[in-house]
Amino acid sequence: xxxxxxxxxxxxxxxxxxxxxxxxxxxxxxxxxxxxxxxxxxxxxxxxxxxxxxxxxxxxxxxxxxxxxxxxxxxxxxxxxxxxxxxxxxxxxxxxxxxxxxxxxxxxxxxxxxxxxxxxxxxxxxxxxxxxxxxxxxxxxxxxxxxxxxxxxxxxxxxxxxxxxxxxxxxxxxxxxxxxxxxxxxxxxxxxxxxxxxxxxxxxxxxxxxxxx
Numbered sequence: 001x002x003x004x005x006x007x008x009x010x011x012x013x014x015x016x017x018x019x020x021x022x023x024x025x026x027x028x029x030x031x032x033x034x035x036x037x038x039x040x041x042x043x044x045x046x047x048x049x050x051x052x053x054x055x056x057x058x059x060x061x062x063x064x065x066x067x068x069x070x071x072x073x074x075x076x077x078x079x080x081x082x083x084x085x086x087x088x089x090x091x092x093x094x095x096x097x098x099x100x101x102x103x104x105x106x107x108x109x110x111x112x113x114x115x116x117x118x119x120x121x122x123x124x125x126x127x128x129x130x131x132x133x134x135x136x137x138x139x140x141x142x143x144x145x146x147x148x149x150x151x152x153x154x155x156x157x158x159x160x161x162x163x164x165x166x167x168x169x170x171x172x173x174x175x176x177x178x179x180x181x182x183x184x185x186x187x188x189x190x191x192x193x194x195x196x197x198x199x200x201x202x203x204x205x206x207x208x209x210x211x212x213x
Contacts, residue, residue: 001078010041014040014202016074016107027191030043030057030168031193032054036193036195038079038196040193041078041193042128043074045089047081048068048077048081049078049081050077051077052140052162052199053190053200054192054193054200055189056203059188059203063211064211066086066087067088068085068107069086069087069089069094069134069136070082070086070088070089070090070134070138071089071090071091071130071133071134071136071137071151071154072137072138073139073142073144073147074089074093075092075093075112076098077100077206079102080102080106080107081106082138083106084204086198088110088113089093089106089110090134091110091111092112092113092114092127092141093113093114093141094115094117094123094141096114099202117143119177120146121143123141123147123167124143124147124149127147128150128154130153132153132155132157133154133162134155134159135155135156135159136161136162137154137155137159137160138161138162139174140163140164142175144163145171147174148163148178150175152181158206158208159202159209159210160206160210160211161178161183161203161204161205163175163202164199164201165199166187166201167199173202178204179204182206183205184207184213185203186202186205187201187202188200188201
């Protein structure tokens with residue numbers, strides 16, 4: 001009786017749907033409510049997850065393996081997530097305070113590089129120090145178009161580019177750059193941690209790729 005009355009009251013207040021989402025379902029299972037409350041990208045148990053769409057996280061979780069190497073433009077909870085799943089992570093960060101925090105929290109298989117932000121400068125060029133080394137390059141920091149243009153020499157032949165917020169038209173030059181060089185595009189649209197909005201994360205890949213697309 002009490003449950004029925006509570007459900008009726010919540011329904012009349014248009015709150016029963018929110019209550020249902022909170023007690024069970026994908027948003028709870030993915031940890032969205034916890035990440036929203038805490039203001040950080042975590043799963044339901046408080047473990048770090050990338051600040052990308054949940055469909056992209058689930059897809060990657062099933063395809064990556066411990067022998068992979070990853071380069072990230074931008075660092076954060078994603079760096080910690082990758083580090084627990086792949087052999088090596090190299091992350092380039094422009095913010096000095098965030099650089100120190102992530103470096104202090106990172107595992108031994110993580111190298112965090114700091115370069116002050118200058119568009120077209122050392123930040124976007126940091127990846128030029130590596131050749132044919134990475135299975136995945138993550139474009140999720142600043143100066144993204146230049147980062148994409150500089151990353152191809154560091155990718156393995158079957159390497160892919162993971163680009164977050166790929167619904168933003170200001171990065172069109174970068175999307176075209178990859179497309180002109182034979183990369184196809186797979187979009188993942190949906191919710192992401194922390195915020196109440198829909199976003200898009202894309203994987204740019206060639207015919208032979210490490211994710212088996």
